[in-house]
Structure formats: C-alpha cells, structure tokens
Amino acid sequence: MSAMTPAPTAPAPVAGRTRPPRPRTLSAFRSGPLTYGLLVILSAIFTIPLVFVVSIALSSDTTVSTGQLSILPRDFEFSNFVDIFRTSLPVGSFLVNSVIIAVSSAIGQVLSSSLVGYAFARLRAPGKRPLFFVVIATMMIPAQITMIPQFWIFSQLGWIDTFLPLIVPQFFSNAFNIFLVRQFVTRIPYEMDEAASIDGLGFFGIYARLILPMMTPILIAIAIFTLTAMWGDFMGPLIYINSEDKMPLALGVQYLTSTSQELQTPPWNLIMVGSIFLSLPMIIIYYFGQRYMYEMNLSAGSAGVK
C-alpha cells in the first residue's frame, strides 16, 4: 500500500532521518508459518544423523555391544575420546599421516598452480592458446582412466606403501586450479606489471614479488580445497598404503570397522569418535575459510557456464 504513495511526497528526505517509506516485502520473499515449519523439519532431518553420531561416540562399550543406541545421548563416556588412541591401531599416527599428506599436497598445489596460472594469464608465447585448451580439456578426464597405469608407474618407482604417490602428483598442478589462478590474475590490472617492469623486475620478479602476494585469496581457496580433498581421500590411500602405521585417518577409521572381527560388534563408539576426528577439522577449516571458498565457488560456477 505505502509503496503506492504518490511520487511527489516520497522523495526529498529531510535531514537524513525521514526516508521514503519502505515498500513491503515482495510476496516471493515473504515468509509464513509454513516456511518456518518446513525449515525446522528439514534442519532437523539434516541434523539428526549428526546428533546420533555424538550420541554413539559418547556411549559406553556395553551400550554399543547390546545395540541399545538412541538418538539423544544416554551415556556420557567422554573417555572414548582418549580410548580411541589405546586401540590396537595407531590412531595417533593416522592423524599425523593425514596432516602430512594434506598439508604437503596443499603446498604443492599452491606453488605449482600459481606459477602455471600466472604464466597462462600474463606471458605471451606461441602455442599458448592451444595449450590452454588442452588444460581445460583435461578437466573432463575421469581419474579412473589413469588409475591403473599410475599404479604401475609408482610401483616401478618403488613408491608403494609411501605417501609419495599421493603427494608428488600435487606438485604438478591441476587443470581446475590453473584455471582459477588464471581467471584471478587476469582481473589484476596489467599496468601494475608494466610499472614493476620499468622498476627493473623480470618476469620471475613480477610473479614472486608483485602477483603472488596479490593472489593470496585464490591461493588460500586452492589450499583449502586441496586440504579437504586430500584429508577425505579414501581411494588413493586404499590403493597405495598397506601398512597400518602409514594410513591416513580416512582409511584408518574405516579400518577400525574391519579389523575388530573377533568381537561381536565393531567398537562403534570409537568409530564414531574417529568420524568426529575426521569431520571436525573440515568444519573448522570451512568456518575460517568460507569467504575464500565462496569466491572460488563463484569462479567455478562461471567456469561451467561459459
């Protein structure tokens, strides 16, 4: 109604206080009891499994072995969070291994993708366009195609049961990250490069001292993306890691379910503690890095659309 007020009275706000009356919310954005009802039900459905995990993680051994689990916690055995390190499996090493693999992979991707992405964004060379087309085309190839030959290569190198098959390929960049860096650098004004070049910086100097510091947001996004991908990776370690003390957490937690066959039921309370250990760092990283991931999502979105 108020939006309909005749034009002459609406403008000319006096002394900043009186603004034109706010138009009422458009019907598309209006929320009613139905909206809230649906949101509460949906949020509950999405949250229940998480609550259930915590409930199991806090259950005593007897509750687990008798199958008396409930959605809301019945026991509060916080000692499970310590006991998980006292199983027959080296859970402490699992955690350390995961950190080593994820962090070195992130370092590898940040170094290599920034270098390659910068080159594709700024340097002129014959053959650049077809090469970039190849970079983009490689995004379409599923990892399964190269899985078997890569296994053969790494076994020839004697790298089976080491972290190397998981980490080393990350130092050779990947197409998606190259694309992200290139898009990002293209948006930096070229005049800055010219100024730096007049000041006597070579190409590497421009990269290392000018562009690299300005790339920080996208590099953080790439680091987060690599960290989360490698932290959660299951198939890679499953193929390449055999000994228990070299397993990352994602493989080790699953291993907990399969090694306790002599028991009637696997130690689900400890397995859920392991799942929490596996999940919590991802939630924390997301919490602190979400604005960078948001930027990356946007670039990723436009990558698919164009």
Next chain:
Amino acid sequence: MTSTALEPPAVGEPAPRRRQATRQKLTAHRRKEALTFYLFISPWVIGFVVFLLGPMLFSIYLSFTEWDSFTAPVWVGLDNYITLLTDDPIFMKVMGNTAYYSLISVPLGMVVSLFIANLLNKKVRFRKLFRTLVYLPHLIPIVAVALIFQMVFAPEAGPLNQALALIGIDGPNWLMDASWVKPALILMSLWQAGGGTILLLAGMNGIPKELYEAAEIDGASGFRQFWSVTFPQLTPVIFFNLIMGIIGSFQVFAQVFILTGGGPDNASQMAVPMLFDEAFRFYHMGYGSAIAWILFVVIMAFTALAFATSGRWVFYESEVRQ
C-alpha cells in the same frame, strides 16, 4: 608495446637505426618471455605427460591386453570389451546400478537443494542458523558419512527406521535388502544436498528484484513466480550442478566400498568399485582398463547430452531471445 616503453629514448641516434635496435630488443624480449612461459608451465607439462597423457595411452593399450601387472601383457584385441558387453555376469547390472544411482540421486538432490534454497531466500529469522545446519553435512568427509549412515540405516536402533516406526511403517533392512540398498545410497547422497543450496542461494541473490515486482503486479502466484522468474534465472547454475553431479555420481566409490561392498547379490555394485576389485583385488589390469574406458565413454555421453539439450532450457542473461 610494453617493451618500447621500457627502452629509454636514445638521444641523438639516427631514427632508422634506433628503430632497428628496438625491434631487435623487442624480439629478444619476446623470446625471453616465451621461454619464461614454457619454463613456468613446465610443472603442468611434466605432470600432463607423466601422470595423464602417458597413462592414458598406456591404459588404452592395456584395455586390449590381459595383464596381471607382474608378467608381460598379452594382446587379446577387443576381447575385454566383448566379454564385458556380452558375457560378463555382472557388468551390465553394474552399469545399470550406476545409471540408476546417478540419474535418480542427481536430479533429486537438485530438487531438494532448490527447494531449501527457495525457503532460505525468503525473509526468515535465524536464516544463518538454518543455512549452517543444512550445509553442515556437506562438509563431512565421505568416509565419515558412510560410517555414520551405517548406523543411521541400522534396522532396529537406526533413527531412520525409528522415525518410520513412529508413522507405523516397518522399515526395511536397508543395506541388506537387494531392493532397498540403492534407495538407501540415494537417501544418503541427499543428506549432502545442502552443498548445492549455497550455490543456488548465491545465484538467487543475483536475480533482479524488478522481475518479482513485475510478476507481482501481474498477479502471479508464489509458485508461478518461482517457476517463471526464479527457475529460469537459475538455470545456468542448475545446469552446471547437473553436469558436475552426473560426472561425480558415476564415479561413486567409497560409499559402496564401505557400506555394502557391492552387495547384496551385486545389487549395489557400481562401476568404480567393480573396476577397483578387478584391478587391485584380482589383478585383472587389462579388464579393469576396459571398464575404465567404457565408463569414460558413458560419462562423456551423458555430459554431451546435458550440453546438447541445454539450449532448450538454460537461460543466459546476455542471450537475445527471439
């Protein structure tokens, strides 16, 4: 043009000679630039050759051989492909399972995330809280998701069957029942649908409010506004999610491997777990490579289909409509 700016004008030199010198400098500069380019992209070039192109060619060759990875590969021609497509006891079932999983879970996930995004796009209190709760499952690593759902699907104590019991339904033994194991895996994938919601919300934010004002003046109902304004404006995001979703879900692995091992009776066996079994459990590397290439062709076909039909329903702002 940049390079000329770098040259301080040499005073007093005759013009033609100066230009020649500049050009020489310029080509030298260009050559150095090109050299630097190839030096800088060398990590990608090496990675491309060693980890992608080489393995791809090797994989094509392997798919025409029988190879246990210890002795020399034996050339068998098209045998692997022929066996897979006509004689393998489970491969057709496995591809059917994979297509079933992918073609139901991806569109369904899209509907769910779109529905939630539309709710969250309204003016609601605690919006941030709702958004976080819906998004949280998306952050859980897939191994943890699988382990969590092993508990959620538990026939007696699992919350899913407990909830079903509340409304008088006797829930099935999800993971042990051949007819319920694929719906169970699809349900599990829906738990992570909140990831798409965030992308869609960002897209909804960019839709001009004038469109809704116009629709309201025209007297369009809520659903009509969604269908005629929101949905068309979001089609690029939806299209991107659709393609990425299909590619990703055809490669489903950890869920199946951890939760069901492909069972019962191969009812939940999918392409990549089968490939993994053939290659790394039975050491049928040639056979496994053939599976990988068939999978690749299928993924490509679906991607091409999504692209080919996109013209009909994807709306781009810049497009001139006739």
